[in-house]
Every structure is written in C-alpha cells, then in structure tokens.
Amino acid sequence: RKEVEQDPGPFNVPEGATVAFNCTYSNSASQSFFWYRQDCRKEPKLLMSVYSSGNEDGRFTAQLNRASQYISLLIRDSKLSDSATYLCVVKPGGFKTIFGAGTRLFVKA
Amino acid sequence: DVKVTQSSRYLVKRTGEKVFLECVQDMDHENMFWYRQDPGLGLRLIYFSYDVKMKEKGDIPEGYSVSREKKERFSLILESASTNQTSMYLCASSLLHLGLAGVHEQYFGPGTRLTVT
Numbered sequence: 001r002k003e004v005e006q007d008p009g010p011f012n013v014p015e016g017a018t019v020a021f022n023c024t025y026s027n028s029a030s031q032s033f034f035w036y037r038q039d040c041r042k043e044p045k046l047l048m049s050v051y052s053s054g055n056e057d058g059r060f061t062a063q064l065n066r067a068s069q070y071i072s073l074l075i076r077d078s079k080l081s082d083s084a085t086y087l088c089v090v091k092p093g094g095f096k097t098i099f100g101a102g103t104r105l106f107v108k109a
Numbered sequence: 110d111v112k113v114t115q116s117s118r119y120l121v122k123r124t125g126e127k128v129f130l131e132c133v134q135d136m137d138h139e140n141m142f143w144y145r146q147d148p149g150l151g152l153r154l155i156y157f158s159y160d161v162k163m164k165e166k167g168d169i170p171e172g173y174s175v176s177r178e179k180k181e182r183f184s185l186i187l188e189s190a191s192t193n194q195t196s197m198y199l200c201a202s203s204l205l206h207l208g209l210a211g212v213h214e215q216y217f218g219p220g221t222r223l224t225v226t
Binding site for chain 1: 142144150151215220
C-alpha cells in the first residue's frame with residue numbers, strides 16, 4: 001500500500017463547478033499536511049497547509065480527518081486557471097516528506 | 110522572492126556516463142532536496158541535506174550520490190547513468206525549522222528532464 005494515495009483523475013469539470021479531491025495516508029503518526037499545485041511542465045508550488053480545524057483560502061478549503069486518515073481539498077467556483085495537478089503532501093515527522101502522485105484537474109469553458 | 114535554479118532544463122546522456130545535476134538556491138535555506146518525478150509515482154526523495162557537507166539518504170538513493178560543499182549549492186551525481194534513471198529531477202530547498210504548520214514550504218527549481226539512451 002502506498003504511504004499517500006490519491007485518485008489520479010483526471011477530473012473534468014465546467015467553469016463554476018465545485019470539485020473535491022481526497023487523499024489518504026497510511027501513517028497515523030503523521031504530523032503535517034499540505035496541498036501543492038503543479039502546472040503542466042512546471043515545478044510544484046505550495047497551495048495551502050491543512051490544519052486540524054480545517055482552513056479556507058478564498059475558493060479553496062482544506063480538511064483533515066485524522067480518524068479516517070485522509071485530507072481533502074475543495075475548490076468552489078472553478079476557474080480555467082485552476083487546471084493543474086494537485087499534490088497531496090504528508091510529513092510523518094522529521095525530514096521525511098511524502099508526496100502523492102497527484103490528481104489532475106481540467107476546468108473547461 | 111525565493112529562487113531555486115537548476116543547471117539544465119533538458120539533458121541527454123548515454124548509458125554509463127557520469128552525470129552531474131546542479132542546484133543553487135538564493136534564500137540561505139538550510140535544507141536542500143533532490144527528487145525524481147515519474148508518472149503515476151509522484152515525487153520520490155533521492156537525497157537531502159540539512160547543512161553543508163551533511164547528507165541523508167531518501168527513499169531511492171541507489172545509483173546516486175550528492176555533494177554539498179556550499180550552503181547554496183546541492184549537486185546530484187549519477188555515477189554511471191542507466192536507462193531506468195530517465196526521469197524528471199527536481200531540486201528543492203526549505204528553511205530548517207518548521208515551526209508552526211504553514212511555515213513549512215519547499216521551494217522547487219524548474220526541473221531537469223534527463224534522458225539516458
């Protein structure tokens with residue numbers, strides 16, 4: 001079983017739609033959680049951290065469910081510019097950082 | 110603005126060649142990382158370094174070595190390139206102390222697409 005698993009997609013949604021991605025992790029002792037965004041042929045960049053209480057940044061909402069060991073990312077009112085691959089990132093502790101393989105999102109006009 | 114630069118965007122090498130990939134960051138970050146990214150597998154950590162001349166193996170160090178002689182520079186070395194090392198190589202840097210959640214961020218370079226023939 002992979003340490004971090006994501007649905008690879010692709011998710012194809014129209015502009016204005018709401019879309020949600022989930023990511024499961026296997027190490028129950030994991031400490032920190034993040035979502036990174038990677039545009040086609042570009043490097044990953046931090047989108048947002050995921051806090052235990054859940055957090056929101058504009059149209060983006062991240063949630064953590066420790067009991068079920070998953071994190072989620074919700075994108076409301078999707079824009080064409082949201083088209084990208086979204087990487088789930090988990091830090092079990094120390095230096096180790098585990099990246100998921102990513103979920104591809106295509107937002108269409 | 111944090112900048113991480115990598116020496117080449119594209120590289121083609123022959124099997125058995127020694128390959129050097131260079132990475133430089135300008136933010137005085139303590140941590141530096143080398144990953145490879147392959148379709149369906151995500152980013153996998155090859156090596157990281159938390160200080161000059163210090164290095165730690167990641168998940169897939171076999172066939173690779175690293176060098177960090179200066180804080181801003183972290184080199185990845187393929188001692189004898191093989192076709193299964195054809196991949197996208199990404200360098201990243203970050204501050205040493207994670208502090209509060211949300212402070213941590215790894216800054217990535219643009220990547221080097223290496224093809225070994």
